[in-house]
Amino acid sequence: MNSRMDLDDYQLIIRALSDRIVEAQTPIRVLDAVKWDDGVRKGFFKAKGKELPAIDRAYYESRPLTFDSAAKKQEFQNIERDITRQLGQFNPVGQIMRRMCKEYRMVIRMLEARGTADFGLISQDLYGAASDAFHAGDPTLADLGLMLSDYLNNIADRGDLKDEPKTLSAKEAVELLQGRLNKVFGEKDSTIRVIESDGIVADAAAGADYIKIRTDAMFNERDVRALEVHEGLVHVGTTLNGLNQPVCTFLSKGPPSSTVTQEGLAILMEVIAFASYPTRLRKLTNRTRAIHMAEEGANFLDIFEFFRSEGYAEDECYGNASRVFRGSTPDGLPFTKDLSYLKGFILIYNYIQLAVRKGKLEQIPLLFCGKTTLEDMRTLRQLVDEGLVVPPKYLPPQFSDLNALSAWMCFSNFLNHLSLDRIEADYANIL
Template identity: 55%
Template structure:
């Protein structure tokens, strides 16, 4: 928290507006507002998966009532937005970031009001994207990525399984291991906690100051390493970096656009640290396929059957399907947030390649400055030069070493120019 006595007038204005955004978003808890309770799961299995869960807009209003008045909350963000322009001007870089954040939170509130209706998916697609979005004219879509990855993974199947994939660690073991590892990674050791939780859908999830591990599960050493990197180094690390900002405190909280960057950054860090694995990639691309199915009209039962066909048991298939339809209804469109992982990875990887090509490699560590977005990095770079933001304290070594990451990206620029189909023909004789 900044002491305004030591800030100039300009910095004080930015800090005050930033703090208003942080305070305004505080009661907005998106995932809590979208969740389904245990009764829905019991209903589904009691009817042996033959009846769709009974979810509509009335369900959310009754089970997950919002803790704020939506109209007043939107007006609050509009007031902040107006004050940003009045006090910082129309063309302020930091002002444009804060204005976009206000706009996105207004859309989030509208999305929560639309729970259980077709409008919910429409707004979700605007915030997080669609499985059919292109990355540029004529480019493959996320749906195409899922198809390609699934095909490649089917060729290697269990050829890469090792002892590291054996699920022999309990949730309690995972908590102990992560507490030790992250305690060594973060110098603010007392600022983090790892704990058991039975209130999350995912195997692990990072909050503002803690990582939650799903109760009653068994994990492999690979999975625990993934939690360390994904939830710890990236999600918790960027939160701590954002909270350490003396002026731009909004960097500690992320709107949906930062979710795409955050999840993509977590996936690319998994890959750069050689912590990811085929099962992990299969889970991520299955989410793309499931979201795409729902976008094209599939209902909850269709998606559930898809996951069963992928080899998941009944419980995991239900939980995975619920992720797709939470906030919506079982026969309406999806909640598209789960596209963020793969979409963000592709966007960040290409940004890094282009940043190296254009001599902007020093901007790459700014991805960890807080809950930032790719489109804001040029502004954040200027703010860093002005002393409005401070450099991120916690940056994974693979990103802090700009020499090494530059070498990787330089080769990537060339490899991208090779025609893989032509290479496959030329290599046919030695790939038999």
């Protein structure tokens, strides 16, 4: 953590309040609190996949939270009160910190509601719903999922787009990824560790200074490239940039609203670094479609069958379906965190496009100065000017030199005004 030396009285007040938020959120681990243990999976397959997993309110009550939820909500309430008392109602950094406190209280309420209908409703408040529109009259996330699925189906049978075989073990992927990250973050300075883990649901997960790779997962070189970009350059990079903040230390930790920005940046980076591929994109679109199905009343068995119809192995079907209902019940409203990927991608892409259109390129790298949220970007620019936030130390090359990105977005702004339906009709005799 950064030293408090050389901070003035105003900065010290902000730093102290910020540190209190960081400390208060430490025991809140959303994914740990909502995940199902392996016994549930074994029970599901023992019943030949014909019965809903044995998950109800009592299941979660038998796995209590690792903190006193009432006391923790009160702690955030007290911090919020002190922010107003010490910084005033309209102080910009105070407004960001107060919103974080409110959001963490909502997260705790969601975790208290595990196994009830309220869990899914609060999840929609925090992460959004598949039926949310981006703007009035625009397609929804569910529409986007279906649209992308149609495009992917059009290229699905091409032999030249088939995935390379997954021949890399977790151990080999760890070594390869560690070497690549050492080049990015500097072998001497970097404390980034890539480690094997058997306690995660996804193939990989990023922490403050580590990336976990699931022990029983297999990978190919394209997977490792995507992990380097997604988990390394974005998730670990923004964490390190947040930890590098001398005053606004809260930027090292992200509430749910920053998850949308984080995952959106990560998917955008995969795309512009040419690290994404159709199978990866289909995984994201299927998660969005599955959440929408659950919002419309589909249960665990329906979602399991949906993934089976998409060609996934049974274990993968179970893993994907359990992501949708973790924290909830197998016939309840879904946990909507996985909407963050596509939702965040669209919102971040639009933000960068508009920043280029309006000539505000200096705003774009600030997305990486910590666990940021889009609604705070104008304030962050102001805080950088005031010396309360330092610009990001670690930036992907695509964002440290904005030449190519700006050129792309200039063309993109123009292309958005063309009618693809009209073009399709005109190009019918040449395509």
